[in-house]
Amino acid sequence: MHVDLKKEVTHSSPGRFGIAAFAVIVLLALFAPLLAGYDPIAQSVHSFLAPSWSHPLGTNHVGQDIWGQLVYGARTSLLVGISVGLLSTLLAAIVGTSAALIGGVYDSIVMRVVDALIVIPIIIVLILVAAYLRPNMWTIIVLLSLLGWQGGARIVRAQALSLKEELHVAAARSFGAGTRYLMRRHIVPDLGPILLVEFVYTMRRAVFMEAGLAFIGISDPNLMSWGVIMREAMEYSYLNVWAWWLLPAGIALSLLIVSITFIGHSMEPVMDPRLRGEASA
Amino acid sequence: MRMLSKRNALTYAIALLLILSLNFILPRLMPGDPLMTIYGREALVQMSPQLQAELVHRFSLDQTLWQQLGAYFAALFRGDLGYSYYYNAPVFQVILGRLPWTLLLVGLSLALSTVLGVVLGIESGWRRGTRTDRSMLAGLMALNGFPDFFVGIVLLLVFGVILGVLPLAGAMTPYSGLSGGALVLDVLKHLALPVTSLTLAHLASGYLLTRNTMITVLKEPYMLTARAKGLSQRLLKYRHAGRNSMLPVVTMTGIWLGRLVTGTLFVEIVFSFPGLGYLTYEALLFRDYAVIQGVLLLVAVLVLAANFLVDLSYSRLDPRVSYAR
Numbered sequence: 001m002h003v004d005l006k007k008e009v010t011h012s013s014p015g016r017f018g019i020a021a022f023a024v025i026v027l028l029a030l031f032a033p034l035l036a037g038y039d040p041i042a043q044s045v046h047s048f049l050a051p052s053w054s055h056p057l058g059t060n061h062v063g064q065d066i067w068g069q070l071v072y073g074a075r076t077s078l079l080v081g082i083s084v085g086l087l088s089t090l091l092a093a094i095v096g097t098s099a100a101l102i103g104g105v106y107d108s109i110v111m112r113v114v115d116a117l118i119v120i121p122i123i124i125v126l127i128l129v130a131a132y133l134r135p136n137m138w139t140i141i142v143l144l145s146l147l148g149w150q151g152g153a154r155i156v157r158a159q160a161l162s163l164k165e166e167l168h169v170a171a172a173r174s175f176g177a178g179t180r181y182l183m184r185r186h187i188v189p190d191l192g193p194i195l196l197v198e199f200v201y202t203m204r205r206a207v208f209m210e211a212g213l214a215f216i217g218i219s220d221p222n223l224m225s226w227g228v229i230m231r232e233a234m235e236y237s238y239l240n241v242w243a244w245w246l247l248p249a250g251i252a253l254s255l256l257i258v259s260i261t262f263i264g265h266s267m268e269p270v271m272d273p274r275l276r277g278e279a280s281a
Numbered sequence: 282m283r284m285l286s287k288r289n290a291l292t293y294a295i296a297l298l299l300i301l302s303l304n305f306i307l308p309r310l311m312p313g314d315p316l317m318t319i320y321g322r323e324a325l326v327q328m329s330p331q332l333q334a335e336l337v338h339r340f341s342l343d344q345t346l347w348q349q350l351g352a353y354f355a356a357l358f359r360g361d362l363g364y365s366y367y368y369n370a371p372v373f374q375v376i377l378g379r380l381p382w383t384l385l386l387v388g389l390s391l392a393l394s395t396v397l398g399v400v401l402g403i404e405s406g407w408r409r410g411t412r413t414d415r416s417m418l419a420g421l422m423a424l425n426g427f428p429d430f431f432v433g434i435v436l437l438l439v440f441g442v443i444l445g446v447l448p449l450a451g452a453m454t455p456y457s458g459l460s461g462g463a464l465v466l467d468v469l470k471h472l473a474l475p476v477t478s479l480t481l482a483h484l485a486s487g488y489l490l491t492r493n494t495m496i497t498v499l500k501e502p503y504m505l506t507a508r509a510k511g512l513s514q515r516l517l518k519y520r521h522a523g524r525n526s527m528l529p530v531v532t533m534t535g536i537w538l539g540r541l542v543t544g545t546l547f548v549e550i551v552f553s554f555p556g557l558g559y560l561t562y563e564a565l566l567f568r569d570y571a572v573i574q575g576v577l578l579l580v581a582v583l584v585l586a587a588n589f590l591v592d593l594s595y596s597r598l599d600p601r602v603s604y605a606r
Binding site for chain 1: 288291293295296299300303304307418419422423425426428431434435437438546547562564565566568573574576584588
């Protein structure tokens with residue numbers, strides 16, 4: 001796996017677009033308190049205000065500043081996306097490499113569980129668990145991670161299996177290297193690019209799921225989320241307020257997911273070098 | 282083929298076991314009276330004492346955990362998924378009433394998005410590296426990024442609210458007394474927006490997969506042979522390259538067939554479309570736990586069935602699969 005990931009991404013125009021859009025959203029999230037101007041939770045008597053200088057996107061049904069909600073929503077999306085991406089990728093790496101290196105009964109049991117998790121309808125499981133637990137942000141992150149590593153584990157295992165047969169690994173093994181040493185020194189570092197692609201795609205799914213769950217009412221009541229904004233705005237779709245209430249949150253969410261998709265796709269030649277040259281437009 | 286089915290049987294068994302234990306254990310882990318944790322406080326208020334007593338008896342809720350487990354499986358074998366307090370009917374019956382709507386929605390959008398995705402993928406892969414290919418790729422990937430419920434919301438705003446040409450919610454006009462052709466037209470009108478949202482949202486995955494395979498297939502020696510034989514563009518593109526690019530799409534369609542039942546969830550909620558997804562949403566709102574558990578189990582069984590069918594069709598499409606295993 002000797003691929004320059006940075007070059008793959010920056011040499012494709014969707015890749016560059018993805019990085020730029022993602023950076024803008026990260027900046028919004030980082031400087032949310034400076035940009036918002038108002039406390040996004042604070043209610044006021046000025047409900048349904050149209051956009052103005054003091055409220056760039058107007059106010060909602062309980063007089064909250066919509067622009068403030070939007071920039072704080074970026075924090076939630078990114079925090080959930082990045083945390084779930086890291087946790088799931090870590091799980092996928094541990095399960096995938098250990099299955100490949102240990103093999104035997106362990107491998108077949110673990111992979112059957114992975115297959116089973118792949119066919120289970122994740123979102124209904126989440127709804128069922130959420131209905132019982134009434135979760136906060138951390139439980140949502142943990143749940144999404146526990147239910148989001150299985151696809152990655154399969155990819156990692158396949159890659160680790162082929163790495164295992166490489167000459168330098170075989171050489172290390174013949175010098176008496178143990179499984180743990182092999183994992184740490186040879187397999188995991190060489191898996192780097194694949195893990196990064198896996199991280200990007202898990203993050204994308206987590207951002208979508210967080211917003212979707214919030215949209216149907218499963219969210220941390222103390223946090224702003226783009227899904228919550230869209231849910232609240234949907235109830236007033238008959239008023240002419242959706243243009244500055246509903247659309248900005250939906251567009252922000254779509255922009256974030258599109259940017260992550262573009263970054264991920266421009267990395268794909270790493271996974272399948274046959275696509276290089278032709279796929280990276 | 283025998284190897285394959287044995288392996289899959291194990292996978293299916295593990296998946297079912299996971300879901301059954303989730304359904305059985307989760308409510309019983311919660312503190313409090315089992316009847317209350319299984320059905321929820323809201324439900325108990327509305328249930329008659331007779332119904333409560335009957336449920337306790339039917340699921341052995343006053344017995345030990347082992348006896349409860351036995352009663353749980355015995356009930357499952359009878360097709361008894363519990364009782365929905367909100368609809369005041371057995372869960373199984375409630376779900377069966379909603380299933381046809383979801384199947385209709387899933388079937389139509391899956392067929393449309395697969396056919397469109399494959400055709401676009403073949404055309405785009407054929408022209409790989411050209412301007413057309415690049416703009417199609419960027420455009421469809423961008424489309425892929427739009428969450429299905431936001432696509433639905435935008436369509437709803439444009440066609441339902443601003444233009445007012447299509448209905449905002451439901452699957453048919455209530456109490457209209459329509460029949461025959463008028464009824465079919467009414468249902469199709471209600472289906473138009475949800476089907477379009479789902480098709481747009483899932484178009485890209487079929488397209489990307491076909492395009493990728495197409496690019497690899499075009500380099501195969503048999504393509505050169507076919508070209509040398511002087512076959513027409515259309516034959517080359519669809520009969521030779523296209524057909525061979527379809528295999529992964531079939532796998533994916535099977536996976537989606539299962540996943541679309543959950544994929545329709547958000548779109549059904551946006552359009553208040555009375556399928557399984559909207560049912561799950563209502564159950565979440567009213568804390569009708571038994572219904573969520575029933576949907577989870579039933580959808581899982583459907584997904585497993587879909588996977589099984591894909592395995593079967595896979596060996597039909599590619600004879601090598603059945604020889605090799």
